[in-house]
Amino acid sequence: MQQGSTGNARQGFLLMHMMFFLSVACILIVMPFIELAGIRTGGSGKAIPPRRVYIDILCALFTVGLLLALTGNPVVSLLVAVLFEVIFVSVSNIKYKILGEPLLFSDLFVARSFLQHPKFYLFSIPWYARVFVVVFLLFLVVGAFFFVVPDIRPHLVGIAMTVLGLLGIHALPAARWVPTPALEQDLQRFGLPGITFLYWRQWKASPIPPAVPPLPGSAAYDAVVVIQCESFADPACLPLPASVGPVAMPGLTQARRWAVQQGELQVSGFGAYTMRSEYGVLYGRTEAELGFRAFDPFLTAMQESSYALPNRLKGAGYESVFVHPHDIRFYNRNLLMPACGFGRMIGPEAYGHTASADMPYVSDMALGKSIETLVRSASGPIMVHAVTMENHGPWAASSQPAQGLANYLRHLGNSDRMLLDLMHALSGMDRNILLVFYGDHRPSIPGVFTPGAARDVPYVAVSLPAGRPDDQATSPPVALSPAGLHALIVQLAVKPA
Known part of the structure; x- marks a missing residue:
């Protein structure tokens, strides 16, 4: 024992x-x-x-x-x-x-x-x-x-x-x-x-920046429309297979002709990180200023709400509306956007969309029509910030890269058509309107588009209805960061006091 x-x-x-x-x-x-x-x-x-x-x-x-x-x-x-x-x-x-x-x-x-x-x-x-x-x-x-x-x-x-x-x-x-x-x-x-x-x-340990006041001055436009378009990129800048050939973009081409300024938007994310581009344009703080907050600036954006475009434009008399045809809770926008100064939010319930294989999300054309209605019915200066959803991935199963590319280009064409139709619709109104349109990041489609050094997407700032003659040469491109685009919007939208 x-x-x-x-x-x-x-x-x-x-x-x-x-x-x-x-x-x-x-x-x-x-x-x-x-x-x-x-x-x-x-x-x-x-x-x-x-x-x-x-x-x-x-x-x-x-x-x-x-x-x-x-x-x-x-x-x-x-x-x-x-x-x-x-x-x-x-x-x-x-x-x-x-x-x-x-x-x-x-x-x-x-x-x-x-x-x-x-x-x-x-x-x-x-x-x-x-x-x-x-x-x-x-x-x-x-x-x-x-x-x-x-x-x-x-x-x-x-x-x-x-x-x-x-x-x-x-x-x-x-x-x-x-x-x-x-x-x-x-x-x-x-x-x-x-x-x-x-x-x-x-x-x-990142410090909270000091608050800034609303901008003094008056509204330079009857309406300022800012559209962040999901995965919008210039096909001419993408490494498309030779079998695809040139992809016509009449909306982007027309917008570049009419633009008071256009060029490359130098975003840091590839295939994702919508919030980085959105934050930069809304808040105007550079990624260098953000430091470690730059990886997901929406996590701390509530502490920086005085920098947001709607709060800054209030002093010039603009009322602001946020439009996003998807779950507003994503990225905590349901709490963040009111703090930014948006007096009204329009979500997916306004569209009555039924998802299908061809159109999983609310179409950009439907979004463009709702923006047109908002601007037409406004009784005073209005700022509309819209975030599109149609061209969000996945575009196909990861085992079908060719199908994914085809679906992406089809939705990209719809986004371009929305831009063209909206420019013509806003031009027909008896109002002065600033239309700013930009992509949030390039698409990531395994087997077709993979991360590289080139990550820029296009932006255009168009003053309507004056525009530019169709036969006039496109203005020279000016590269901007998202924070730089914020500064351009402020510069154009506000008449100094």
């Missing part, structure tokens, strides 16, 4: 030491190796920065410790930690391939949007990755019932590991290591977990 007890004790001792060495190996070697070897970056550096390894070890210590504190099961904790690291790296690589950026701290806030509108995100995730995530989540649920160890000691060890990891992460000198965002370089130097924690710390 005593020999049996001694044998069990020896086995327990050996098992404890084996788990200790496995844990050390997982924290010091396996998880850092997954991050270092697996993460996709745009750089070509070969050297492994010591700080990156150090941060990977701290994050591994925290992850394994947290799981051990919850389950008390070392085997399950190590296995789930490794699987989580694989998922973390894989999702970041998928995003990098499609959008040209790794996972960021700001992406963690997308969870709510994902639950509300999963089709916006699921189309970009390969089927095998979806299956893997489902199996992983089921494993976690099952593990909560069958793998939790009642012995308190491993839980206490896990708590100690979690606290040590947190203390180490908290001690990282974020302000010294990443004083300003440099995403590609920082991903190389600090790794994916590193930029997640360091950037989040710097984002939290």
